[in-house]
Amino acid sequence: MSEIIILLISAILVNNFVLVQFLGLCPFMGSSNKIETAIGMSAATTFVLTLASMVSYLVYQYLLIPLDITWLRTIAFIVVIAALVNFTEILMLKTSPLLHKVLGIFLPLITTNCAVLGVALLNINAGNSFVESAFYGFGAALGFSLVLVLFAALREKLSLADVPAPFQGPSIAMITAALMSLAFMGFTGLV
Amino acid sequence: MMTSMNKKLKNISAQALWQNNPALVQLLGLCPLLAVSSSVVNALGLALVTTLVLIFSNLMVSLIRHQITAAIRLPVFVLIIASFVTCAELLMQAYAYSLYLSIGIFIPLIVTNCAILGRAVTFAANNSPLISAFDGLMMGLGFSSVLILLGALREIFGTGKLFANLDILLPMATNLEITILPNYPGFLFALLPPGAFLFMGLLLALKNFIDQQIVEKNIKNLSPNPSSSSLAEDIS
Numbered sequence: 001m002s003e004i005i006i007l008l009i010s011a012i013l014v015n016n017f018v019l020v021q022f023l024g025l026c027p028f029m030g031s032s033n034k035i036e037t038a039i040g041m042s043a044a045t046t047f048v049l050t051l052a053s054m055v056s057y058l059v060y061q062y063l064l065i066p067l068d069i070t071w072l073r074t075i076a077f078i079v080v081i082a083a084l085v086n087f088t089e090i091l092m093l094k095t096s097p098l099l100h101k102v103l104g105i106f107l108p109l110i111t112t113n114c115a116v117l118g119v120a121l122l123n124i125n126a127g128n129s130f131v132e133s134a135f136y137g138f139g140a141a142l143g144f145s146l147v148l149v150l151f152a153a154l155r156e157k158l159s160l161a162d163v164p165a166p167f168q169g170p171s172i173a174m175i176t177a178a179l180m181s182l183a184f185m186g187f188t189g190l191v
Numbered sequence: 192m193m194t195s196m197n198k199k200l201k202n203i204s205a206q207a208l209w210q211n212n213p214a215l216v217q218l219l220g221l222c223p224l225l226a227v228s229s230s231v232v233n234a235l236g237l238a239l240v241t242t243l244v245l246i247f248s249n250l251m252v253s254l255i256r257h258q259i260t261a262a263i264r265l266p267v268f269v270l271i272i273a274s275f276v277t278c279a280e281l282l283m284q285a286y287a288y289s290l291y292l293s294i295g296i297f298i299p300l301i302v303t304n305c306a307i308l309g310r311a312v313t314f315a316a317n318n319s320p321l322i323s324a325f326d327g328l329m330m331g332l333g334f335s336s337v338l339i340l341l342g343a344l345r346e347i348f349g350t351g352k353l354f355a356n357l358d359i360l361l362p363m364a365t366n367l368e369i370t371i372l373p374n375y376p377g378f379l380f381a382l383l384p385p386g387a388f389l390f391m392g393l394l395l396a397l398k399n400f401i402d403q404q405i406v407e408k409n410i411k412n413l414s415p416n417p418s419s420s421s422l423a424e425d426i427s
Contacts, residue, residue: 019384020384021226022221022222022223022225022226022384022387023222023226023300024222025221025222025225026218026219026220026221026222026305029218029221030218071277071280071281072277073299074273074276074277074280074299074302075270075273075274075277078269078270078273078302078303079270082266082269111265111269111303112303112305112308113303114222114300114303114304116303117299117300117302117303118296118300121296121299121300122296125296165399165403166396166397166399166400166403167392167396167399168399169395169399170218170392170395171392171393171395171396171399172392173392174388174389174391174392174395175388175389175392175393177388177392178385178386178387178388178389178392179385181384181385181388182385185383185384185385
């Protein structure tokens with residue numbers, strides 16, 4: 001149990017996926033202009049990321065290793081992720097059209113979120129078990145969500161600030177992210 | 192015919208290298224850009240692989256563009272890119288293993304570099320093979336130049352040196368390490384993740400600044416005689 005908690009803290013704070021490992025930066029910069037968008041993106045990503053890390057573990061252990069085709073893992077994982085995203089979209093449309101309306105537009109973007117493929121590959125490299133893989137994926141998604149929502153809140157304030165002309169837009173966002181990343185460096189050594 | 196072709200190629204190059212640069216303007220492929228730019232060697236390695244994958248995926252997508260219907264377009268493109276990335280991964284394991292270890296997870300993650308999928312969808316799916324391959328080359332160079340520049344900046348500010356460990360990319364290039372700042376104590380911040388964000392922010396600001404200067408210069412050239420400019424001031 002304590003191992004799981006350490007794994008979660010490590011994935012959320014110490015090795016935060018966005019600010020320390022640079023995974024999932026495209027949605028981090030792209031959908032952080034408004035807090036509502038950020039929350040929607042976070043919820044959709046959390047769902048897909050947790051599911052994808054579990055399914056890709058199963059595919060790797062019970063399909064790729066027995067057939068001795070582990071070198072196909074990149075292709076296999078991207079197919080798994082794309083299929084999962086599609087599956088989630090259909091499931092949402094059938095069970096909860098309201099949820100689909102809110103989260104639907106974010107789903108196609110998740111396929112190209114490198115955090116999802118990254119977690120699948122990191123799980124394999126670290127030799128995590130099925131339960132560990134699931135929690136690592138969940139922790140990674142929580143860390144992504146935390147940083148995305150915080151960053152969106154900062155950017156909403158920042159849009160009112162008087163920023164020098166060349167720094168407006170993505171430039172000041174990057175520098176804000178640098179300060180946030182500096183703050184997250186403080187968690188180094190926590191676990 | 193020849194001149195229109197030249198014009199088109201020139202336009203593609205200008206778009207890719209400056210006006211529509213995948214890294215500086217479209218902000219695509221940020222993850223590898225920031226993660227791998229802690230040294231020039233890693234940056235060069237990833238730049239090379241990304242450019243090659245871009246050229247081949249654009250060429251392939253363009254070759255089969257008439258056979259693919261809109262419904263299955265995206266999955267097919269992603270699979271094409273993933274195949275080329277796997278080829279690159281296997282080649283690197285065979286011929287540049289220490290570089291492969293040094294870049295690590297970001298080699299397979301080239302698959303999710305949105306810049307590559309973006310070019311396949313917006314350009315290669317609507318253009319002939321040779322033009323698409325050229326576009327891939329230029330977009331790759333546009334991405335690479337930013338990646339290498341960021342890598343060089345971070346390595347100089349972080350360690351005071353340039354081209355350290357170049358031999359893991361080019362086996363014959365031993366001892367090409369250049370000391371830019373002698374007796375430099377080192378500045379760890381530039382090598383850590385926050386430094387990557389900060390230097391990228393500064394590069395984006397520099398690009399905006401240069402663009403503003405160009406616009407101002409053009410406005411001055413358009414109204415050379417003082418009477419018209421004073422007229423403009425009156426109106427405003």
